[in-house]
Amino acid sequence: MSTKSKRNLSGCPIDYALSVLGDRWSLIIVRDLAIRGAKTYAELLDGWEGISTNILAQRMRHLESNGIVEKRKNPANWRSSIYELTPKGRDLAPVLAEIILWGGAYNESDSPKNEAYDTVKSDRAKFEAAIRENDEIAQ
Amino acid sequence: MSTKSKRNLSGCPIDYALSVLGDRWSLIIVRDLAIRGAKTYAELLDGWEGISTNILAQRMRHLESNGIVEKRKNPANWRSSIYELTPKGRDLAPVLAEIILWGGAYNESDSPKNEAYDTVKSDRAKFEAAIRENDEIAQ
DNA sequence: CTGGATCCCAATAGATACTG
């Protein structure tokens, strides 16, 4: 098992980013935490795409060990945990912004309704600030 | 087989981008075309990370069918083909830029020597313009 | 109940050898 980082041989910053986020699910999870306001395992499971439990658990471990997310106890409900982005994770805001702009420009299908997707286009600084401050602009 | 797009159920622009680029290699290939000046299959094979031949062939087909790259004959050498980014592919420049900035900020290892990585930091517009114009700032 | 772990099985990714 081992949370061995998927190897970043070249030292290239893109390769490094891919070693942390370069799979089909990690960035979806970041998106759910950053702009959909998901906070718990159950909320992450119940996303738009339907990740399975084993993959989610594995990715959360990977993201945690790479300093993207942090897990803490929910003070309001001791049975539940709260996941949140670290500053390193929140620094992905500009990456998310550019991906949303590119994906929005070339994807034919309609985006799901989410204020954030409009915000990126109309006021990108606001979008990024919201993620950085962990304010919810979401859903 | 089939170059079936890896499914973009949710319509989310991020999910769309991931359906095209969300694996360990596609963005590496885009990087090699955009900033390392690779143009042929052999040059792509001979990158910093060492992709294997079957994966490269498969990804090139996927990228081509998703409108990111274009293949044409090399006018100077009829036995060889030239791959290049389409405008859609070159529009990934801002995404690459943000990834390089993020990866550069958090990756401990030294980046390989490439002018482009310095250019992003010092003059981002120049970096993006170079990719958009298909000028080589590379290696 | 929430947050997983486990198992089974299908589908993909990948290394290496080889070919038109």
Place this chain on the structure above:
DNA sequence: CAGTATCTATTGGGATCCAG
């Protein structure tokens, strides 16, 4: 040079099980 063929390894979905 630009791939394909083959074989192995890893990932992923879905159901179920289990611990706090």
